[in-house]
Amino acid sequence: MATQMSSAAPVPVSTRPAARARRSVNARQVVSYGLLYAFLIVLSVVFLFPFYSMVIGSLMPKDELFRLYPVLWPPDGPTLTAYRLLLKIDVTTTIQNLERFHILRYIFNSLLLATVAVLLQVFFNTLAGYVFAKRQFPFKNQLFAFILLTMLMPTAINFVPFYILIGRLGWMNTYLPFWIPGAASAFGIFMMRQFIVSTIPDELIDSATIDGASQIMIVTRIVMPIMAGGMVVLGILGFVGVYNEFVLSSLILKDNDIRTVQVALANFKGTSIRAPMYDLMFAGSVMATIPLLAVFFIFQRKIIQGIMSGAIKG
Amino acid sequence: MAKASHMPTGRLDAGMHRRQDARSVLREMWKHRIDYLFISPFYILFAVFGIYPLLFGIQLSLSRWQPGRDMTWVGLQNYQTLIFTDPELGRALLNTLAMLLWILPTGLGGALILAVMLNARRLVGRSFFRTLFFLPFVTSQVIVAIVFQQLLDKNYGWVNLLLGKIGLGPVPWLTETIPAQISITLLLHWMGIGTNILIFLGALQSIDRELYEAAEIDGATSTQQFLNVTFPLIRPVMLFMVITATIGLINLYAPVKLLTNGGPEGTTMTLFMRMIDLMTSVRYGEGAGFGFIMGGIVLLITLLQMKFLSGWWTVEGKLKQ
Numbered sequence A: 001m002a003t004q005m006s007s008a009a010p011v012p013v014s015t016r017p018a019a020r021a022r023r024s025v026n027a028r029q030v031v032s033y034g035l036l037y038a039f040l041i042v043l044s045v046v047f048l049f050p051f052y053s054m055v056i057g058s059l060m061p062k063d064e065l066f067r068l069y070p071v072l073w074p075p076d077g078p079t080l081t082a083y084r085l086l087l088k089i090d091v092t093t094t095i096q097n098l099e100r101f102h103i104l105r106y107i108f109n110s111l112l113l114a115t116v117a118v119l120l121q122v123f124f125n126t127l128a129g130y131v132f133a134k135r136q137f138p139f140k141n142q143l144f145a146f147i148l149l150t151m152l153m154p155t156a157i158n159f160v161p162f163y164i165l166i167g168r169l170g171w172m173n174t175y176l177p178f179w180i181p182g183a184a185s186a187f188g189i190f191m192m193r194q195f196i197v198s199t200i201p202d203e204l205i206d207s208a209t210i211d212g213a214s215q216i217m218i219v220t221r222i223v224m225p226i227m228a229g230g231m232v233v234l235g236i237l238g239f240v241g242v243y244n245e246f247v248l249s250s251l252i253l254k255d256n257d258i259r260t261v262q263v264a265l266a267n268f269k270g271t272s273i274r275a276p277m278y279d280l281m282f283a284g285s286v287m288a289t290i291p292l293l294a295v296f297f298i299f300q301r302k303i304i305q306g307i308m309s310g311a312i313k314g
Numbered sequence B: 001m002a003k004a005s006h007m008p009t010g011r012l013d014a015g016m017h018r019r020q021d022a023r024s025v026l027r028e029m030w031k032h033r034i035d036y037l038f039i040s041p042f043y044i045l046f047a048v049f050g051i052y053p054l055l056f057g058i059q060l061s062l063s064r065w066q067p068g069r070d071m072t073w074v075g076l077q078n079y080q081t082l083i084f085t086d087p088e089l090g091r092a093l094l095n096t097l098a099m100l101l102w103i104l105p106t107g108l109g110g111a112l113i114l115a116v117m118l119n120a121r122r123l124v125g126r127s128f129f130r131t132l133f134f135l136p137f138v139t140s141q142v143i144v145a146i147v148f149q150q151l152l153d154k155n156y157g158w159v160n161l162l163l164g165k166i167g168l169g170p171v172p173w174l175t176e177t178i179p180a181q182i183s184i185t186l187l188l189h190w191m192g193i194g195t196n197i198l199i200f201l202g203a204l205q206s207i208d209r210e211l212y213e214a215a216e217i218d219g220a221t222s223t224q225q226f227l228n229v230t231f232p233l234i235r236p237v238m239l240f241m242v243i244t245a246t247i248g249l250i251n252l253y254a255p256v257k258l259l260t261n262g263g264p265e266g267t268t269m270t271l272f273m274r275m276i277d278l279m280t281s282v283r284y285g286e287g288a289g290f291g292f293i294m295g296g297i298v299l300l301i302t303l304l305q306m307k308f309l310s311g312w313w314t315v316e317g318k319l320k321q
Helices: A002-008 A017-023 A027-058 A062-066 A081-088 A103-134 A140-150 A154-169 A184-201 A204-211 A214-224 A226-244 A247-250 A261-269 A278-311 B001-005 B010-032 B033-059 B075-085 B087-118 B124-140 B143-150 B158-165 B177-205 B210-217 B221-250 B254-261 B270-280 B284-309 B315-319
Strands: none
Touching: A002 B143, A002 B284, A017 A027, A017 B177, A027 A140, A027 A184, A027 A278, A027 B087, A027 B270, A062 A278, A081 A103, A081 A278, A103 A140, A103 A184, A103 A214, A103 A226, A103 A261, A103 A278, A140 A204, A140 A226, A140 B033, A154 A247, A154 B033, A184 A226, A184 B033, A204 A214, A204 B033, A204 B158, A214 A226, A214 B033, A226 A278, A247 A261, A247 B270, A261 A278, A261 B143, A278 B124, A278 B177, B010 B033, B010 B177, B033 B284, B075 B284, B087 B124, B087 B177, B087 B270, B124 B177, B143 B177, B177 B221, B210 B221, B221 B284, B270 B284
16 A cells, blocks of 8 residues: 555555554454545446446437436437538537538647647757756856746736737638647746756766767757656647637637637537437547547546646645 | 944934945845846846736727727726627636636535545555546647547537437537536536645645544544544635636636536526627727736636635634534
8 A cells, every 4th residue: 555655645654554454454444445445446437427328318319418318328329420511521410510511620720729839838848948958058047037937827817809909910720829829838947947847967967068968969969868857747738728719719710621629629519508409419528538538548647746746746 | 234333413414324225235235146147037037027918908909900000099998898798708707717716616616525435544556546637738739629529429428428328318418508618618627627636645645644543543533534624724725725716617618618608598608708809800909908807807807716715614614613
């Protein structure tokens, strides 16, 4: 148990108290652990249920979703009709708007948008994070304090004029508003600086400098390879954020061909509560979530550690 | 710097010193030009996309303007309309404050209780539960709104079916004020509680176990241990989370937009939604003013939280009692 814990937290936990506690197991503890498991398992079911209802809903015929009593499993077995409709595989449909709804295109758009945004973010934030972590130069502290101070600026305060600025730059219906303004962020610089301070020894940088390496070489040949793990954490947090972003993209990406999958799904849903096409929306939602689920399961440990340790020390 | 030693004494000397200093600082800066180059993107982007819109927003909020027309100066008229004439700002503010009052304690309190449970010394499957509660992190607010809309559907949803089994409902979850607010709360908790649990777990696991052993030897019950050891030590993390959750709630947009669209009759309208509404109906001057009012509210609430929560329930405070 103790090793399991120390793998999650940077602070090692001594095994001695655990061993002592194990010896003193009594009836009261068995009951309280039993209640704890019961509670956690019930809560897990509640937590998983929305996922389940999304997946199973995407595999049900439309009518099944509008029965007076919802069912856990489609009575006639699961069907891929909703996916075939969305992907327009050998079906003809009379559903309005579906002809113009290109789910794969939207997912591709989202992936493109998020990937470029994240590559830029990670590069520029690592660059600045390195400088603030390892270099000495005039006004360094003031410049860094200013970066931290900008984090206090409320999003809403310049949102309307920012939107107007995007229009004036001719950036409506482009991905530039998601790539350029966020390429260097206060949070990212701060996080990378903390990572670099605690990971890379000064001597390494110093000896490289003495050997005549230029700053850009030090960053690309020494810092970035060592910091790959930290860059991945920053990148994934950024990727999830940008991939799921809605406010700005719903206002800027109006053209059908350029929409992200979030905007397209929201648009397909509409804002009225009347007769939504749940089967299609669920199928679209499942397809839109798959890329992030994949990322999540590949980098699960890194994400969780990033949030538990690095991200909160702000 | 030391080169000034052969100079005449007195004020002139000090002046020379300063000039020499300034020059050597400039020389030092020139030597470090690559460093400045590496950090420059942030400052350039912040100037263009942060400061410039801020200044333009001040002008805009004091004007009446539509694209392609001249800007007319109207003084504080936009602010007057927003604060005194338009009922929406007050209503959205009240909605937001009400949501803060019940979402913050339930969300953060619930996350803390779950984190304490997951931190139980001999829990098997800790990382399984941790991952499971964190899983909603990968979903988007749009998709969650779609799923919850169906779960909460008055006629065909699971929630009302289960409530019906115990003789309650059907509850019009999305079309009446209080149920709609509860729906939004449920959605936000489902999406966010996993992240909060992780942050609390990180904080809990950084507490030295020996403190608990010492408390145990002194005969403290587990409740006393929580109140006197755990809580004071995770308080800085708590403050950080109260502040970030508050800012997140004030900027709440997508779930409400998609789940209730601010209805019924504006009772779930949030501040951010109202601002976007003003913007999309090309009332830019008022929208910019609304942004400044919102910014002021955020800063005020944050400062109040820092002032009142930072001295609250500290280790020292408990010791004094």
